[in-house]
Amino acid sequence: MPFAPLQNDSFLRACLRQSTDHTPVWLMRQAGRYLPEYCATRAKAGSFMGLATNVDYATEVTLQPLERYALDAAILFSDILTVPDAMGLGLSFQIGEGPKFAKTVRTEADVATLAVPDMDKLRYVFDAVTSIRKALNGRVPLIGFSGSPWTLACYMVEGGGSDDYRAVKSLMYSRPDLMHQILAINADSVASYLNAQIDAGAQAVMVFDSWGGVLADGKFQEFSLAYTRRVLAQLKTEKDGVKIPRIVFTKGGGLWLDDMKDLDCEALGLDWTVNLGKARTLVGDTKALQGNIDPNVLFAPPERIDAEVAAVLESFGKPHQGAGTGPTHIFNLGHGISQFTPPEHVTALVNAVHAHSRRLRTAA
Amino acid sequence: MPFAPLQNDSFLRACLRQSTDHTPVWLMRQAGRYLPEYCATRAKAGSFMGLATNVDYATEVTLQPLERYALDAAILFSDILTVPDAMGLGLSFQIGEGPKFAKTVRTEADVATLAVPDMDKLRYVFDAVTSIRKALNGRVPLIGFSGSPWTLACYMVEGGGSDDYRAVKSLMYSRPDLMHQILAINADSVASYLNAQIDAGAQAVMVFDSWGGVLADGKFQEFSLAYTRRVLAQLKTEKDGVKIPRIVFTKGGGLWLDDMKDLDCEALGLDWTVNLGKARTLVGDTKALQGNIDPNVLFAPPERIDAEVAAVLESFGKPHQGAGTGPTHIFNLGHGISQFTPPEHVTALVNAVHAHSRRLRTAA
Numbered sequence: 001m002p003f004a005p006l007q008n009d010s011f012l013r014a015c016l017r018q019s020t021d022h023t024p025v026w027l028m029r030q031a032g033r034y035l036p037e038y039c040a041t042r043a044k045a046g047s048f049m050g051l052a053t054n055v056d057y058a059t060e061v062t063l064q065p066l067e068r069y070a071l072d073a074a075i076l077f078s079d080i081l082t083v084p085d086a087m088g089l090g091l092s093f094q095i096g097e098g099p100k101f102a103k104t105v106r107t108e109a110d111v112a113t114l115a116v117p118d119m120d121k122l123r124y125v126f127d128a129v130t131s132i133r134k135a136l137n138g139r140v141p142l143i144g145f146s147g148s149p150w151t152l153a154c155y156m157v158e159g160g161g162s163d164d165y166r167a168v169k170s171l172m173y174s175r176p177d178l179m180h181q182i183l184a185i186n187a188d189s190v191a192s193y194l195n196a197q198i199d200a201g202a203q204a205v206m207v208f209d210s211w212g213g214v215l216a217d218g219k220f221q222e223f224s225l226a227y228t229r230r231v232l233a234q235l236k237t238e239k240d241g242v243k244i245p246r247i248v249f250t251k252g253g254g255l256w257l258d259d260m261k262d263l264d265c266e267a268l269g270l271d272w273t274v275n276l277g278k279a280r281t282l283v284g285d286t287k288a289l290q291g292n293i294d295p296n297v298l299f300a301p302p303e304r305i306d307a308e309v310a311a312v313l314e315s316f317g318k319p320h321q322g323a324g325t326g327p328t329h330i331f332n333l334g335h336g337i338s339q340f341t342p343p344e345h346v347t348a349l350v351n352a353v354h355a356h357s358r359r360l361r362t363a364a
Numbered sequence: 365m366p367f368a369p370l371q372n373d374s375f376l377r378a379c380l381r382q383s384t385d386h387t388p389v390w391l392m393r394q395a396g397r398y399l400p401e402y403c404a405t406r407a408k409a410g411s412f413m414g415l416a417t418n419v420d421y422a423t424e425v426t427l428q429p430l431e432r433y434a435l436d437a438a439i440l441f442s443d444i445l446t447v448p449d450a451m452g453l454g455l456s457f458q459i460g461e462g463p464k465f466a467k468t469v470r471t472e473a474d475v476a477t478l479a480v481p482d483m484d485k486l487r488y489v490f491d492a493v494t495s496i497r498k499a500l501n502g503r504v505p506l507i508g509f510s511g512s513p514w515t516l517a518c519y520m521v522e523g524g525g526s527d528d529y530r531a532v533k534s535l536m537y538s539r540p541d542l543m544h545q546i547l548a549i550n551a552d553s554v555a556s557y558l559n560a561q562i563d564a565g566a567q568a569v570m571v572f573d574s575w576g577g578v579l580a581d582g583k584f585q586e587f588s589l590a591y592t593r594r595v596l597a598q599l600k601t602e603k604d605g606v607k608i609p610r611i612v613f614t615k616g617g618g619l620w621l622d623d624m625k626d627l628d629c630e631a632l633g634l635d636w637t638v639n640l641g642k643a644r645t646l647v648g649d650t651k652a653l654q655g656n657i658d659p660n661v662l663f664a665p666p667e668r669i670d671a672e673v674a675a676v677l678e679s680f681g682k683p684h685q686g687a688g689t690g691p692t693h694i695f696n697l698g699h700g701i702s703q704f705t706p707p708e709h710v711t712a713l714v715n716a717v718h719a720h721s722r723r724l725r726t727a728a
Contacts, residue, residue, distance in 0.1 A: 055470035163527075164702060174536070216636035216658045216698070245586055254619045255637055272580035273619055294580045296533035304537055311582070334580070338528060 004138035011073040015245035015266050017325035023357035024072035029336030030065040031077045036066050047092040058128040059135050070348045080147030084156050085246035086156015098161040106157045111178050116189045126200035129362035133201035144202030147187035148209035179324035187227040191234035198236050206247040232264045272334035276316040290330040298341045309352035368502035375437040378608030379630050381689035388436035394429040395441045401428050412457040422492040423499050433714045444511030448520045452479035462525040469520045480553045490564035497565035507567030512573035513550035513591035518695035546667030551591040555598035562600050570611040577616015596628045620642045636698035640680040654694040667714035674717035
């Protein structure tokens with residue numbers, strides 16, 4: 001059964017550097033704890049993984065923010081750590097803490113047992129993609145995603161979150177050969193994972209290099225970017241004759257835009273430290289830009305949110321209009337939305353993006 | 365009584381962009397928990413503040429790393445939060461946790477009671493500076509320091525450390541007027557504090573903008589850099605006819621070097637995400653550069669440390685030689701040394717800096 005035709009293609013058009021009548025907007029982690037209805041579903045599911053592995057719940061929470069806000073895209077509800085979990089590392093989430101792996105990958109013996117996981121172990125994700133795509137019924141496109149090879153490796157070596165990346169960097173600086181082995185396996189796993197999401201119905205895919213920015217200059221290129229390239233080289237670029245845009249987001253990667261501008265992808269995600277106008281000049285006529293308001297803006301009163309949204313849109317400048325392709329902007333936060341965000345402030349943000357971006361297009 | 369004449373002026377010369385026969389090196393937080401002798405003194409002192417407020421203990425720990433390593437500078441042992449403590453916010457350190465303030469600064473009423481503190485409350489710091497300078501007996505120069513106005517404000521508003529800066533950014537985005545009031549008071553406090561350190565014997569001063577890098581583009585310039593400028597404009601630039609170099613370090617500030625290159629200071633500190641060669645080109649013929657190896661390199665074996673040190677020195681390239689001034693490099697970590705660092709690995713790093721930097725000067 002084919003999926004319903006797409007009614008709002010502004011996000012996909014902007015990814016492909018085609019004109020739109022407004023700047024499309026979606027928010028990283030838009031289905032999350034700041035929404036009371038999300039918390040209610042999570043309570044029913046019992047745990048985060050109970051939520052992520054249940055197709056009905058995952059579908060339900062993915063659609064929740066679309067009911068409240070005029071968002072231009074949906075993103076699969078899942079976690080970036082599903083892939084290492086499928087590798088057998090044993091993912092769990094303790095209440096009030098971050099993710100934890102039962103096993104870590106730190107020695108030659110650990111690396112020797114690591115392999116691209118059987119994608120059947122991730123079937124719950126692909127089933128969720130298909131279910132969400134059907135439930136969307138063509139309203140907005142669905143984005144699939146994965147952590148980057150480096151970001152997954154951080155968690156696999158550390159065994160969870162970290163504030164100093166001591167374990168993963170110790171391994172990288174001491175045994176770069178082992179680190180490269182892990183990253184190669186991760187890259188091939190991520191590529192298979194994203195391709196299966198595309199097969200299941202994802203209309204765009206995004207690679208989250210959440211921890212690329214903690215690397216030293218030179219090491220970022222060698223241990224993160226090279227493996228993002230390896231993922232991109234294996235990704236399907238269309239499905240049933242329709243292009244599947246690929247977005248790469250490196251938190252803290254603003255210094256390396258020059259290295260990223262020739263990546264084989266359609267869009268680059270940027271955090272709030274980057275000036276969109278400068279990034280547009282630097283990246284040139286090759287990529288859409290996605291971002292980049294500070295999520296903490298959402299703690300200010302609506303009239304201040306409105307002003308900050310306008311400033312971000314204006315820092316990008318007037319996007320491409322008319323036929324053909326040119327510079328385009330997809331509005332987003334520079335990082336995931338905070339769980340403490342007042343939900344009504346998100347309304348102010350989304351509406352401000354639509355209103356100001358229409359005005360910007362008609363300005364002299 | 366005048367202080368003893370300086371025997372190793374390589375650090376001060378490099379700050380002033382004068383030639384040296386090797387690249388001087390010191391390490392942020394070089395007197396710290398990775399040293400067993402530091403832990404022994406801290407145990408005697410009973411607490412971190414007991415250590416920092418006791419002139420003899422502060423002198424003892426400041427000199428400890430110089431006994432082990434051929435470092436080219438000493439830095440006052442103290443904390444960046446002494447200034448808000450003197451403002452009456454009530455600083456304490458719980459074991460195993462970061463700093464905590466008894467009072468926070470979040471409302472109009474809180475800001476109304478804030479003022480530049482009586483410098484007499486910080487007498488213990490200035491006494492420590494004089495005591496350390498005497499104890500150094502001219503071995504290497506002594507660096508004084510302070511947190512930047514923005515970084516102090518982060519702690520004052522949050523009441524301690526933070527991983528999302530929600531409180532301080534909420535205030536900044538909601539009530540920029542209050543934020544500017546806090547920052548103006550902080551800037552004038554920091555300037556008085558550093559000038560008093562210079563009067564007491566500090567031979568260089570450094571402003572740590574540890575949290576400048578969490579700001580959005582535009583906000584960094586408005587809420588951090590503008591107040592660092594306000595500090596610099598008030599600082600003494602010489603003492604008894606001898607120049608006092610000023611160093612500004614913004615963690616995560618690599619994207620804003622273009623905004624920082626005209627700061628009224630002698631040196632810029634850089635973290636490991638920055639390419640020193642590119643920074644040298646961008647900053648041009650105006651500032652010495654300090655940094656920037658990843659502290660996690662110190663967890664690798666000595667032969668790998670040696671190679672990484674060489675790579676950092678080579679990324680800067682050959683420094684100025686001969687008479688006059690030109691590009692110079694002061695070797696440092698890109699952030700404070702980890703408490704888990706094996707002390708013998710620091711020997712490898714310091715010796716590698718001296719050996720490779722001498723070789724680099726004679727290379728064709």
